[in-house]
């Protein structure tokens with residue numbers, strides 16, 4: 133019994149997508165162990181996030197998101213565009229972070245990501261503080277913005293994101309106890325009223341070529357600080373996303389989604405029997 137998968141990416145942030153809406157694709161219990169084994173780029177299929185589609189009572193389908201370390205999380209912007217493409221947008225997608233809508237646009241897929249949350253306990257943080265300019269510092273990275281866009285982000289505005297030692301500082305910040313659920317770490321430079329350059333150390337993954345929720349969080353953080361207008365282009369190593377923060381609709385992220393190839397695997401190769409109940 134083999135399990136089918138679709139390999140996809142959004143600006144190089146890549147995913148292995150499993151579709152468990154089809155009972156014939158009954159999956160072993162999807163858990164941290166299986167997700168991290170499949171995501172492993174040496175011994176597994178390899179991806180930043182493992183995406184599992186399941187039936188949903190609330191929307192067209194449910195999307196579960198597992199980081200490469202196996203942690204299940206609330207939101208993944210690039211994957212939301214990818215599964216919107218795969219399913220056929222328009223689509224209403226249930227996630228742990230809320231019900232999202234994906235619709236086709238002339239530059240790919242547009243996703244309404246909901247409203248950002250800035251309260252310290254919504255990020256969440258370990259104690260109360262001003263999230264507009266958090267009194268925190270890790271060497272030259274100081275006073276980030278804290279925001280939750282379905283998942284938690286810290287945004288540092290710096291002169292040059294590519295001059296930051298993310299491999300060293302990223303994991304230090306990601307796992308600091310001030311972030312009880314860890315954090316996605318963004319370093320950004322505002323280059324115009326409608327342009328931001330961004331790099332992201334992702335919670336549970338590390339440096340990625342792009343992070344959709346990071347682009348959303350960074351855009352609204354810059355808007356809160358009055359650094360940019362309400363619609364900006366965020367350029368990541370893998371390419372650009374357009375982020376707009378509308379009063380009523382919340383954040384709208386628009387960008388490409390790509391299907392790379394399809395394949396299948398035998399769960400027994402990962403120590404799991406297909407079809408075993410969750």
Ligand SMILES: N[C@H](CCC[C@H](N)C(=O)O)C(=O)O
Nearest residue numbers: 208209210283334335344345
């Ligand atoms: N690492 C993120 C999840 C994936 C976010 C990123 N891939 C995106 O496109 O939003 C987290 O733990 O919250």
